[in-house]
Amino acid sequence: MNEYDSNRIYDLTSAIGYNKTNIKKEADCFVLNTCHIRNKATEKVYHEIGRVKKDFKNLKKPLIVVSGCVAQAESEEMIKREPYIDMVIGPQSYQKIGDLILQHERKKEKINATEFDVISKFDELEKIPNSQNKISSYVTIQEGCDKFCHFCVVPYTRGPEYSRPFEQIIDESKILVNNGVREITLLGQNVNAYNYKKKYRLSNLIRALNNIKNLKRIRFTTSHPNDMTKDLINCYKDCGKLMPFLHLPIQSGSNKILKLMNRKHDQGYYISIIERLKKINKDIKISSDFIVGYPGETEKDFQDTIEIVKKVGFINSYSYIFSPRPGTPASKIKLNNFKENEKRLKILQNILEDFQNKNNKQYVQKNCEVLVENKLNQQEKYFGRTKHMTPVIFETNNCKIVELANIKITSFNQKNLFGIYKINKMKAA
Numbered sequence: 001m002n003e004y005d006s007n008r009i010y011d012l013t014s015a016i017g018y019n020k021t022n023i024k025k026e027a028d029c030f031v032l033n034t035c036h037i038r039n040k041a042t043e044k045v046y047h048e049i050g051r052v053k054k055d056f057k058n059l060k061k062p063l064i065v066v067s068g069c070v071a072q073a074e075s076e077e078m079i080k081r082e083p084y085i086d087m088v089i090g091p092q093s094y095q096k097i098g099d100l101i102l103q104h105e106r107k108k109e110k111i112n113a114t115e116f117d118v119i120s121k122f123d124e125l126e127k128i129p130n131s132q133n134k135i136s137s138y139v140t141i142q143e144g145c146d147k148f149c150h151f152c153v154v155p156y157t158r159g160p161e162y163s164r165p166f167e168q169i170i171d172e173s174k175i176l177v178n179n180g181v182r183e184i185t186l187l188g189q190n191v192n193a194y195n196y197k198k199k200y201r202l203s204n205l206i207r208a209l210n211n212i213k214n215l216k217r218i219r220f221t222t223s224h225p226n227d228m229t230k231d232l233i234n235c236y237k238d239c240g241k242l243m244p245f246l247h248l249p250i251q252s253g254s255n256k257i258l259k260l261m262n263r264k265h266d267q268g269y270y271i272s273i274i275e276r277l278k279k280i281n282k283d284i285k286i287s288s289d290f291i292v293g294y295p296g297e298t299e300k301d302f303q304d305t306i307e308i309v310k311k312v313g314f315i316n317s318y319s320y321i322f323s324p325r326p327g328t329p330a331s332k333i334k335l336n337n338f339k340e341n342e343k344r345l346k347i348l349q350n351i352l353e354d355f356q357n358k359n360n361k362q363y364v365q366k367n368c369e370v371l372v373e374n375k376l377n378q379q380e381k382y383f384g385r386t387k388h389m390t391p392v393i394f395e396t397n398n399c400k401i402v403e404l405a406n407i408k409i410t411s412f413n414q415k416n417l418f419g420i421y422k423i424n425k426m427k428a429a
């Protein structure tokens, strides 16, 4: 979502005359668009500002804007702690960035814009066309979360669930496709909770996007198991452009830990969704997120996680040791032994890697449909992704970016597939 927001911040600042530069010392404004999910996020922002300060020691001070969830969470504190910062702007206020920069230029005052104004945000953003033209681009459809998992800061930094107007999303998607975009990933912290005026769900959006000529692929992320409704699952049967890959976080395989996390679903329910998805589309593959060492996790709970990993066979997942986020309920519970957590994470990651390798190995000597996204620097090599999001690097001197290419896979590593471009029309896997 930060990538989407950063692109929109670029569109908004372009409207008041700012241009991007790759030469750091040439910049007269830095926008640090931050994420609060990862550990030590706040400290990383101060370090980055420290680096800018050093680079500009003998130069005119640039305007420093901190936006995103760290700005939301820390707010005024950031300006007090680091006077080099001129402005903090929360993720639900960045539509005002142009006006705020102009205001700062006039008055030279520090600005704290961290109120939640999500409706006006999307109404304002609608006035400035999305200039993004990458082959694969994002569209935010939903923000915030009402689920309040005990480890997560999103409900506090992004606010309550909000769904953008249906037509606004379709219009923005059409603009992107006209710009040359061929794959759209619909975004939301709880994307499948999308519900506009109790009339339009995520399934309605997918079906509408499926009819946009020249759009080739549709994805969405990130989903909560409880919002995997029947109408959405059916899209995997009816919508040819919806890719058969779903990122569906479970976090833990233990019902006890899921309850402590306040996830509001159990292992059995999660498995029943996977079974329904696979029944409707046997090609579908799943990835997930795992938190290891959540406070109270015993060896038995950890083994429940291993069991579900083996049962589902996730093809690509994210896994971390639990680390407390200030202000969340889980931050007040006694931590597990760190060494034990590290040991468990290693075991889990080895198993996840095995599944990833096994999945990638299946492609070798097969032909595979790849959406070509770009050419690698100064090489006759191109980059694209399979339907299941696996990166593919292949060689050719005869390929068009944007094309749905037929690639013969010749080798693999844990993260990537490698292959050669097939000119002949062979059946793609």
Ligand code: SF4
Pocket (backbone or CB within 6 Å): 145, 146, 147, 148, 149, 152, 153, 154, 155, 189, 190, 224
């Ligand atoms: S559902 Fe996702 S975004 Fe919402 S609180 Fe839980 S982890 Fe955070």
